[in-house]
Amino acid sequence: MPPMLHAILLLAVAVAATSASAATAPAAARNSTSNCTVPLPDAGIVTAAFKNVANFPLPRRPSCRPVRRLAYSSRNLAGVVGWAALGNLSGLLTVDLSGNSLEGDDGFGGGALWRAPLLRAVDVSRNRLGGALRLGASARMASLNASRNGFTSVVGVDGLAAGLVVLDVSGNRIAAVPEGLRRLTRVRRLDMSHNSMAGKFPDDLPPLDGVEFLDISDNNFSGVVNSTWITKFGRSAFLRAGNATSLVIEDNPPASAPAPAPATMTPSSGGKKHKRVVLIVVVVVCGVVAVSAAVAFMALAGCVACGFSRRRKRGKKAAAAWEDDEVAVGAVKVVATAPVVLVERPLMELTLADLAAATSGFGRESQLADVGGRSGAAYRAVLPGDLHVVVRVVDGAVAGVGGDDGDVAAAAAGLRELARLRHPNILPLLGYCIAGKEKLLLYEYIEKGNLYRWLHELPASSMDMEETGADMWDTTEQDKKSIDDWPTRYHIILGIARGLAFLHQGWAGSSGRPIVHGNLVPTNILLDDDLEPRISDYIHPVDSNNGELTPESDVYSFGVLVFELVTGQVRWDDSTVSWARGVIRNRKSLNIVDARLREEEEEGGTSGAAKTTMTVAEREMVECLQVGFLCTAHSPEKRPSMQQVVGVLKDIRPAPPPPAGGVGETP
Numbered sequence: 001m002p003p004m005l006h007a008i009l010l011l012a013v014a015v016a017a018t019s020a021s022a023a024t025a026p027a028a029a030r031n032s033t034s035n036c037t038v039p040l041p042d043a044g045i046v047t048a049a050f051k052n053v054a055n056f057p058l059p060r061r062p063s064c065r066p067v068r069r070l071a072y073s074s075r076n077l078a079g080v081v082g083w084a085a086l087g088n089l090s091g092l093l094t095v096d097l098s099g100n101s102l103e104g105d106d107g108f109g110g111g112a113l114w115r116a117p118l119l120r121a122v123d124v125s126r127n128r129l130g131g132a133l134r135l136g137a138s139a140r141m142a143s144l145n146a147s148r149n150g151f152t153s154v155v156g157v158d159g160l161a162a163g164l165v166v167l168d169v170s171g172n173r174i175a176a177v178p179e180g181l182r183r184l185t186r187v188r189r190l191d192m193s194h195n196s197m198a199g200k201f202p203d204d205l206p207p208l209d210g211v212e213f214l215d216i217s218d219n220n221f222s223g224v225v226n227s228t229w230i231t232k233f234g235r236s237a238f239l240r241a242g243n244a245t246s247l248v249i250e251d252n253p254p255a256s257a258p259a260p261a262p263a264t265m266t267p268s269s270g271g272k273k274h275k276r277v278v279l280i281v282v283v284v285v286c287g288v289v290a291v292s293a294a295v296a297f298m299a300l301a302g303c304v305a306c307g308f309s310r311r312r313k314r315g316k317k318a319a320a321a322w323e324d325d326e327v328a329v330g331a332v333k334v335v336a337t338a339p340v341v342l343v344e345r346p347l348m349e350l351t352l353a354d355l356a357a358a359t360s361g362f363g364r365e366s367q368l369a370d371v372g373g374r375s376g377a378a379y380r381a382v383l384p385g386d387l388h389v390v391v392r393v394v395d396g397a398v399a400g401v402g403g404d405d406g407d408v409a410a411a412a413a414g415l416r417e418l419a420r421l422r423h424p425n426i427l428p429l430l431g432y433c434i435a436g437k438e439k440l441l442l443y444e445y446i447e448k449g450n451l452y453r454w455l456h457e458l459p460a461s462s463m464d465m466e467e468t469g470a471d472m473w474d475t476t477e478q479d480k481k482s483i484d485d486w487p488t489r490y491h492i493i494l495g496i497a498r499g500l501a502f503l504h505q506g507w508a509g510s511s512g513r514p515i516v517h518g519n520l521v522p523t524n525i526l527l528d529d530d531l532e533p534r535i536s537d538y539i540h541p542v543d544s545n546n547g548e549l550t551p552e553s554d555v556y557s558f559g560v561l562v563f564e565l566v567t568g569q570v571r572w573d574d575s576t577v578s579w580a581r582g583v584i585r586n587r588k589s590l591n592i593v594d595a596r597l598r599e600e601e602e603e604g605g606t607s608g609a610a611k612t613t614m615t616v617a618e619r620e621m622v623e624c625l626q627v628g629f630l631c632t633a634h635s636p637e638k639r640p641s642m643q644q645v646v647g648v649l650k651d652i653r654p655a656p657p658p659p660a661g662g663v664g665e666t667p
Contacts, residue, residue: 042067042089049086053079053102066091066599068484073123074099084109087116091599094121098145105131111156114138118595121457124149125168133169135159142457147171147191154178161185163570165457170194170215177204189213196220201247202229222246234364338435341412342442343419345431348384352435355391358383362393380445388445389430395438398539408434415439418539421515425499427526427536441539448529451492452522454483456570484596486617488531489565493624494649495533496525500558501642503538504551518549520557522564552636558645559631566625568594577632584629589622590614597621623652 039062046067050056055076068091077100086092087109095113102124108114113122114136121143130150137159144164148171157167158180167184168191177192177199184190184206193215201216201223202208214233221242227250230238241247340350358381359366366379368390376393383389398411411434419429431442448454483489503515517524517538524537560572563580569592583592590598597617614622627648633639640648 039064040066042091045085045088046070049082051082053077053081068093069096070094071096072100073097076100077102080104082109084112087112087114089116091118092116093118093596095119096121096123097127098123098125100127102127102129104129107132107134107155110134111136114141114159122146133172133174139163142166144168157181158183163456165189167191182206185210187211191215192219193217194219198222201225201241208232216241220246223248225249236364335435338433340431340433340440340442341416342431343416343429345385345387350383352433352440354383355381355433355440359391362391387430388447390443390445392441392443393438394441394539398439411439415441418515421502423499423502425495425533425535426502426538427534429539443536446526446528446534448527448531450523451525451527451533454527455522455565455568483527483531486597486621489594489597490620490624490649490653492525492527492531492533493562493565494646494653496520496535496561497558497642497646497649499533499535500554501646503535504554504642514551516549516551517554517557520554520561522561525561550636551642552639555631555639555642555645556636558642559628559639562624562628562631566594566597566621566628567592568596580625581629581632584625589625590618592625593618593621620653624649627652 042065043059043062047058050058055078056072067089070086070092071094073096077097080103081097083104083106086095111134113119116138118140119138120140122141123143123145125145125147127149129146131152133146133151133154135144135154135156137156139162141160142163143166144160145166145168147168151169151172151174153174153176154169155178157178160167161180161183164184164187166189167187168189169178170191170193172195174192174195174197177197182204187206188211190206190211190213194217197216197219199205199219199221201221203223205214205216208214208229211233214229215237217237217239219241223242223246225238225241225247230249235249238247238249336351336353336356338352340352340355342348342350356362359379362377362379366381368378368380376395378390378392381389381391398414412432415429415432415434419431422428427443427446429441430444433440433442483492500517500520503517505514515538517535519537520535524535526534526536528534560577563577564570564572567580569576580592583589627645631639631645
């Protein structure tokens, strides 16, 4: 029997076994709505926490649903929050109270807020909080924004070392670098600007190799900032970060132009000729008269020089980065007239200079924090016609595209082929610009962000949820903007599988070779407004150190993504994959399902002792984990193809039949 057929049969047997057990579940247990008789204490906890806060909509009745998100940004809230009470919310995921007038100096209830076991993101920026910012041990906390308050110190930051990715304490009055900051080895975005922090750079900071964004401007640091950090973070990240004697900034300034003749005004860049001005001074060397004449000469020369300087400034304005003949893209200067090709807008004539103008000269203010891409920097730009794009820089040859030897025509032909790829689950290449060895790729800008952010940092509903006056304890339409329910997770899994199967089918070019992604991770999966997944970064530089990539390696990565989406766990490696496979092999899959998904099921059905069989959703979760099990087989030849995976996933959760005369779903 062929190995692949054997693997599929194994999956079929497992599906049949779990389906049989699930078939005995009572229909009421699978389809009932929330009807619990014992309300949770969450409503009382929230009332206790916000009883002294004006304009906060206190709950009107008990609820059977746990409080997961407190999203009340810019709601004119004023008063003191009982942070210690909020620490008792066992299901709390995110807190967004930014842009209000909240006060208090108890440091989040003396650090009691961090007792909330599932808390992942807190945003209290733009309030009036003060005193010590007291943090506590929390393994799940990924994002903390306490900027623009009045905090004077930060205590216990090392308690968040296990998972903190974003830390923003800018715009406070913090006098010293938080002790233990260097232990935040997972932080990717760190903003400590506009404080009065004393500390040593870079010794007191986390390892900077993994940091994507850094700003320590307007502080009192000492140490040496070498050119490597200037190049990575930009010079503005270190503006006024310390005085000139304590903080040395090693930079390579451009060579100075030769000084002009002291008494001559050269023609300006505008082409206008100026009269040559010659200063003739006759000095009578005679006693006091000679001294007076010398003083007069110096004063007159100074006035003339000042006049020349003012006229120079009026006559020649410094050219912007995109107004020169060359444009600096990173550390490389390329021709500004290089054309930009927009595949679906062939009549739009743009050049590299236009991209530079739209990105402020590829400046730091337009650069996107990027943790998943293998290419160079990425910049956000708005082109004519209100076209929002991301400009990604690729240096050198592009994998799967011709022109490795510098043949521009071959590279352009390969990129045109890739730009013709269209599928609902891949991020389309809108256009490109080839300028020397630099290739700038234009993609659609997806505002909602990537899967990692939604799954591990800021749950989706906390970004979309608004308080509109409805009872906060009622289920609203906003609840659908979340990936905390199983139907949405399944939809994302199936969408990724479809997109990857499309790439593997060999649509690019006449060679028919499959497009191998090679880095299928959550940060490379973007979610649009409808939470539809889009695979990005499938166009990347050639990596000579990564060996030859194959579709089977993508299948393995997809299996790991399935594990991550069903379990909700982060940071997968060979050991954790082996652990998950062991649990699935022992038929204990439900033990590792994400607690958030299990909670959704328990709220909608039976739980505890009354529950003896799996619900429909639980059966589907188990079967998806079995798909991940097959995809992560040690031997590549035993892994199914992505087309086979799509077929199995569609059988796990059959789609309802389309209406009469309707259009079928995308394969």
